[in-house]
Amino acid sequence: METEEISSGVDMHATDGAKPRRVSGPDIIRDHVTRLPGKPGVYRMFGENGELLYVGKARNLKARVSNYAKIGGQTQRIARMISLTRTMEFVVTASETEALLLEANLIKRLKPRFNIILRDDKSFPHILIREDHEAPQALKHRGAKRIKGQYFGPFASAGAVDQTLDTLQKVFLLRTCTDNIYATRSRPCMLHQMGRCSAPCVGLVPLDEYRDLVREAERFLNGDAETLQQQLVAQMERAAANTDYERAAGLRDRIRALSSVRQSQSVNPDNLVEADVFAIHSEAGQPAVQAFFFRAGQNWGATVWYPKHDRDDTPEQVLTAFLAQFYDDKPVPKMILLNTEIEEPELMTDALELKAEHKVEIRTPQRGEKRGIVEQAQLNAREALGRKLADTQSQAKIFAAVQKVFDLAEPPKRIEVYDNSHIMGTNMVGGMVVAGQEGFEKNSYRKFNIRDEELEPGDDYGMMREVMRRRFARLKKEYEELNAPAAPAEDADAGVAPVEPAVAAPQEEAPRKGVSAPGGRRPDAWPDLVLID
Structure with a gap:
């Protein structure tokens, strides 16, 4: 795969007399088009x-x-994306199939602002x-x-794995210790x-008999339950005949x-x-997006996702982007069944077959x-979405109540708790739980192992002080990594200041609220961060 990075030939800061001239997004894109090859590949747009x-x-x-080289005829989202573009990068691939696989990998890894994103991935x-x-x-x-x-x-959940392991214990007597x-x-x-x-x-x-049990379990997991049951019946009859x-x-x-x-799985198509x-x-x-996973003729569980996308995107577009990102790091089955057609199904099939190295059938x-x-x-999927929307509305009411109680200018978008x-002064840890506008964000939870050796055992205020300092030091680092201007020196600890009185002077009345960020500003990394002690 050949990589080709092309920087803009337009001077974004060119001057006309004493006034700087700001180049528009379409101008920058048109400049790139003049040097682009007519080959398959992946493009990235940067602001x-x-x-x-x-x-x-x-x-x-x-x-x-070249379709982006002028604003007109696009959706509002695409038009805004074009206007924000300041440079582009390109990767030339051997085929459009490789381009699709690379695109899915980059979207999943980098999470661009205007792409459809598979969330909560x-x-x-598995069972090993x-x-x-x-x-x-x-x-x-x-x-x-x-x-x-x-x-x-794969199994859809840990619960589905536990259920199957329970079966392996009952039927094949395998050890789990x-x-x-x-x-x-x-x-x-x-x-x-x-x-x-x-x-x-x-x-x-005997170990040789135990290994026979293991082979029987593998046959069961490979879908050979019927023949296996017949053999067990024959063994039981012989044992009974031999008293x-x-x-x-x-x-x-x-x-x-x-x-x-087998009876519980009988509802599955043969x-x-x-x-x-x-x-x-x-x-x-x-x-x-609701998913069922069938392996070895058995239903190995179900799960649901709520992809992030723009309101202009159709279900077909969302499902197409979802499939490409989903199979970026997961095994591809021989058959994929969908409730609606996707965009360019032949291209998706070719891409998945290239990745899986076996024939893949996509059907509706x-x-x-x-x-x-x-x-x-x-x-x-419909019932899951109904529950999700109900939960979101409940969350919005909770956030509105928080706004009212703490006299905030607007409802918070993120709350960290x-x-x-500790265990009698030992094994001291701190925990952070995060709630967003759609509910608890478990992938943002954090645990802090307390490192300060000078803390008195069980010193809750000292533990909280360390957690706060480490949390906001990380926040400040993430803020600086966005290439934003550095915070003024006198404000460097502004994000910690509202917290310190609460942990350093417990005898004083603790502040009821604080909206905190390094430099007294709200970085793009964590917009509208609200700290409630």
């Missing part, structure tokens, strides 16, 4: 102070970017059956796949007494557990072995079982 405004891809960079949990131990362990895994073993997933516990056991644990572990740690099952009633009873319990799991189902529903300018079913599953996902904790 003042290097703020990334937009990332886009094109089959023909010159033709695509996270890695999905390890292969680096004499008695393989089944466990929940999230993150990089560095441990040697078989990975099964850590290696340290395994190595130090001298007698079976409670799970063995409950019929959930075969106790390989103390030799109640080995204890073994027969154990097999009976395993068969019952497996039958219960031919939906490996697929992701996505349905989008939009209301009041807010979309919800119109009838049959698959259509029923898609409609079920759409119903879930702090608290301390």
Whole structure:
């Protein structure tokens, strides 16, 4: 992939006599167009102070970017983006497919201001059956796949993983304990007494028989439950014929557990072995994207997202951008079912096949079982969005009440709540919880391990003082990284000043509110930050 950065040939600060001349966004874009090749690639538009405004891809960079060279005929959002543009950068790719993959990666990583953004993205949990131990362990895994073993997933939630692990315990009697516990056991644990572990740690099952159980579990996770159940029934009948009633009873319990799991999965379409189902529903300018994950013929859970986008974007545009960003760092299934067509489905298919290195089918079913599953996902998206909008309205009322109680000029957009904790003066930590206009923002939560060795054990005020100083030092650093003018020296601690009296002089009346930011200003990094002690 060839990288080509082209800086503007227009002097933004050229002078006409004594007056500086400010060059408009369309002028800057037109200057770039003169040097662009007619090749596929990705373009980035930057505003003042290097703020990334937009990332886009094109089959023909010159033709695509020339559409931005004049204001007229665009939506209000695009027109504003053009007017704010101060420079552009470009990456030439070998194909439009590569451009789509690169665009999705950059949007997800850099979160440009005018792009559709997949919010609340996270890695999905998997089940890992390890292969680096004499008695393989089944466990929940999230993150990089560095441990040697078989990975099964993705699951939509940790709860779905826990439910499947519970099945593996009941049906296949696999251990879930850590290696340290395994190595130090001298007698079976409670799970063995409950019929959930075969106790390989103390030799109640030979290792070769335990590895057979592991292989059966892998077959189950790969979708071979029916044949597996038939084999267990045959083993139970042979054990009963040989008057080995204890073994027969154990097999009976395993068969019952497996039958219960299969019955709960019987609502799934028979031919939906490996697929992701996505349905989008939009209301009041807010979309919800509901997803179902099917692997090995089983429904491995569901989850919902609320992408950030402009009101002018159509559901088709939102779903297209969502899919490209979603599969940027996640495995691609063989089939993707949607409730609405996306833009350029052939290009999306080519891009996902290039990434996954196997054939991918993107379909919008119109009838049959698959259509029923898609409609079920759409119903879930509609209900989830209804709950989201109700929660947002409730949050708006709460923020309006905060504005009234603390006599603020306008409702806050972000509230940070702090608290301390310790265990009889040891293990001192501070915590920060964040609430935004749409509810709690868990990805912004922070924990502070108290480092000041001179603090008296259990000194809550001293702990809070350290938390405040570290929090606003980080805020000041983020502010400076935006290339904004440095705060005046005499105001450098303005963001901490309203807090210090509350933590340094507990005998005085603490201030009821403070709107704080380095230099006494509100940085773009955390607009409208409200501190309530």
